[in-house]
Amino acid sequence: MIRILGLVVLVAAALAAPYFFYPIFLMKALCFALFACAFNLLLGYVGLLSFGHAAFLGTAAYITGHSMKVLGLPPELGILAGTAAAALVGLVFGWLAIRRQGIYFAMITLALSQMIFFYALQAPFTGGEDGIQAIPRGHLLGFIDLTSEIALYHFVLAIFVFGWLVIYRTIHSPFGQVLKAIRENEPRAISLGYRTDHYKLMAFVLSAALSGMAGSTKTLVFQLASLTDVHWHMSGEVVLMTLLGGMGTVFGPVVGAFLVVSIQNYLAQMGSWVTIIQGGIFVVCVLLFRRGIVGEVLALIRKLRERQARTG
Amino acid sequence: MASGEFVLETDDLSKEFKGFFAVRGVNLRVRKGDVHALIGPNGAGKTTVFNLLTKFLTPTSGRILYKGEDITRTSPADIARKGMVRSFQISAVFPHLSLLENVRIALQRELGTSFHFWKSDASLAALNDRAEALLEAVGLTEFRSHMAGDLPYGRKRALEIATTLALDPEMLLLDEPTAGMTHEDIVRITDLIGKVAQNRTVLMVEHNLSVVSNLSNVITVLQRGEILAEGSYDEVSKMPEVISAYLGTGNG
Numbered sequence: 001m002i003r004i005l006g007l008v009v010l011v012a013a014a015l016a017a018p019y020f021f022y023p024i025f026l027m028k029a030l031c032f033a034l035f036a037c038a039f040n041l042l043l044g045y046v047g048l049l050s051f052g053h054a055a056f057l058g059t060a061a062y063i064t065g066h067s068m069k070v071l072g073l074p075p076e077l078g079i080l081a082g083t084a085a086a087a088l089v090g091l092v093f094g095w096l097a098i099r100r101q102g103i104y105f106a107m108i109t110l111a112l113s114q115m116i117f118f119y120a121l122q123a124p125f126t127g128g129e130d131g132i133q134a135i136p137r138g139h140l141l142g143f144i145d146l147t148s149e150i151a152l153y154h155f156v157l158a159i160f161v162f163g164w165l166v167i168y169r170t171i172h173s174p175f176g177q178v179l180k181a182i183r184e185n186e187p188r189a190i191s192l193g194y195r196t197d198h199y200k201l202m203a204f205v206l207s208a209a210l211s212g213m214a215g216s217t218k219t220l221v222f223q224l225a226s227l228t229d230v231h232w233h234m235s236g237e238v239v240l241m242t243l244l245g246g247m248g249t250v251f252g253p254v255v256g257a258f259l260v261v262s263i264q265n266y267l268a269q270m271g272s273w274v275t276i277i278q279g280g281i282f283v284v285c286v287l288l289f290r291r292g293i294v295g296e297v298l299a300l301i302r303k304l305r306e307r308q309a310r311t312g
Numbered sequence: 313m314a315s316g317e318f319v320l321e322t323d324d325l326s327k328e329f330k331g332f333f334a335v336r337g338v339n340l341r342v343r344k345g346d347v348h349a350l351i352g353p354n355g356a357g358k359t360t361v362f363n364l365l366t367k368f369l370t371p372t373s374g375r376i377l378y379k380g381e382d383i384t385r386t387s388p389a390d391i392a393r394k395g396m397v398r399s400f401q402i403s404a405v406f407p408h409l410s411l412l413e414n415v416r417i418a419l420q421r422e423l424g425t426s427f428h429f430w431k432s433d434a435s436l437a438a439l440n441d442r443a444e445a446l447l448e449a450v451g452l453t454e455f456r457s458h459m460a461g462d463l464p465y466g467r468k469r470a471l472e473i474a475t476t477l478a479l480d481p482e483m484l485l486l487d488e489p490t491a492g493m494t495h496e497d498i499v500r501i502t503d504l505i506g507k508v509a510q511n512r513t514v515l516m517v518e519h520n521l522s523v524v525s526n527l528s529n530v531i532t533v534l535q536r537g538e539i540l541a542e543g544s545y546d547e548v549s550k551m552p553e554v555i556s557a558y559l560g561t562g563n564g
Contacts, residue, residue: 166430174420174436175429181406181417188404191366192418192479193392194426202427 014157023149024221029261030160031218036241036253037167038210043239044248045171046203047183051106051235052093052113053211056086058230059116060212065132065225066125075138075146079159079216086212087205089116094204098197110232117230131226135219152221159217163210168250170206179203240278244285246292255293318377319344319483319513320365320396325374327360327537334360336537338374342483342530347505347514349524352534353557358517359401361534362487365515366398367391378483395482401491405468405475407461411452414460414471415443418478446474450504466497473504484508486516490523502526525549533557 017026035057042048060082068078097108120126127133137146146152170176181189182196189196219225228234237260245256260278267274289296320342327335335357342348350358363369365376367388376384378396386394406414419439425431447453450470455463460471469489476484489505490498502523505514509527518524524531525545533541533548535557541548548554 169432170429172433173429173431174423174425174433175427175431177413177417177420177433177436178426180409184406184408185404187368188400188406189417190388191392191398191400191404192475193389193397193421195387195389199427202429206429 052109054234082216090208246295
């Protein structure tokens with residue numbers, strides 16, 4: 001009952017939000033929330049720390065930007081193209097990186113994403129330092145004008161909810177069950193006959209595709225695809241969002257993303273201090289609440305329940 | 313050599329670590345239906361042989377045959393699919409999953425939906441009856457919804473055996489099944505292995521000689537990576553070289 005009530009409140013809040021907050025800010029936060037959720041699928045549920053997720057966000061951003069501005073695709077196809085491109089890059093990256101673990105996995109993903117960065121810097125279609133600018137938002141399905149920020153907001157919200165549901169279902173599926181087994185004890189999963197590399201690769205491609213979907217959507221919102229999207233700072237930021245909110249929880253990355261985007265937006269006038277503040281928050285997070293915000297709250301609830309069960 | 317009689321054979325198996333031979337020229341024959349124990353003093357290469365057999369290590373030279381088929385280059389996951397399943401020295405459970413889920417992980421592969429990320433995990437409930445039957449067989453029914461990580465050590469081992477049995481393996485490889493257990497747990501696990509071994513072939517590495525003498529009908533003694541002796545417990549325990557190498561040190 002409480003759960004259904006909570007869901008109703010959440011949906012109502014999400015639908016009403018653009019009338020109270022700046023819609024572009026909300027859309028940005030939603031894009032990053034999806035990005036962080038996709039990243040969390042890999043870190044929180046397979047135990048793989050990728051340090052190259054910007055490559056998927058950025059690749060999708062460029063492909064969507066190019067296909068909408070130059071090829072004139074409608075927004076829905078532009079987003080699909082970007083997502084597919086990110087999935088493809090994810091397949092190649094995953095195939096190369098999945099055999100390594102821990103720091104080596106992180107390093108390989110970083111190296112590969114740097115290759116994408118330098119490609120984006122040099123390739124003619126990406127616009128180099130300028131990026132792809134003034135990308136038309138177009139008409140969704142031919143009749144919904146996305147230049148209206150309210151219409152665009154609801155489209156972005158729908159994409160976010162879709163992506164989040166895909167991740168939620170993946171975690172709570174037979175496949176997700178195997179992923180958790182691999183995270184908990186990979187040698188044991190192997191000894192039970194699971195070819196764990198295949199499962200990890202599948203999770204990697206899913207994560208890349210959804211990160212790409214976030215990147216494509218972000219391009220649509222800002223009408224811009226730039227080097228920021230493929231820069232390694234972006235790969236680091238998504239780690240921060242996920243850890244801050246709580247890795248391995250379904251809502252944690254969402255909270256983390258909203259928090260980080262808020263900090264960036266409201267403290268923007270402080271210039272480069274923002275980075276230092278972010279770094280400080282990260283240090284505090286690692287030192288004081290390692291499970292992240294949502295993770296700590298869940299742990300607290302569990303503890304209270306246990307105490308209640310013991311006394312009651 | 314008649315391959316039909318032996319389930320698992322090794323052919324001049326060696327493993328070298330940077331000039332040091334952990335295992336050298338081992339010819340092991342495990343007969344169908346036997347409970348075969350691998351013993352030897354610390355550092356004799358038991359665990360290395362074990363890891364070679366389960367493919368967690370790659371041999372430097374030599375061959376491994378399972379039911380007459382060369383499996384020297386087969387991946388560990390595929391070995392399990394062929395019906396040869398291992399246990400681990402340190403209890404191998406999935407700590408943050410419930411006992412029921414632990415056993416179900418082993419069962420769910422055969423459903424063929426293990427890659428279906430779009431399907432609800434409620435579809436796995438079809439396996440609950442079998443998972444519960446397996447938990448009951450090892451006396452863990454009352455803990456079914458506990459997290460595996462919260463169990464005491466002996467029960468974790470019991471859970472691991474239930475999970476292994478879920479695959480209905482033809483051949484079990486047990487790595488020190490009673491290591492670190494209390495006396496009470498040892499009795500329980502020994503009974504369990506005895507029961508399980510009735511229609512299976514078992515190869516185990518084991519330190520506890522009373523467990524070995526109770527369970528196994530063939531014993532291979534390893535020393536410095538080579539086979540020192542082989543035979544029944546009574547035969548082996550009377551050999552002077554075995555007594556000096558193993559029984560005479562620390563167990564006599």
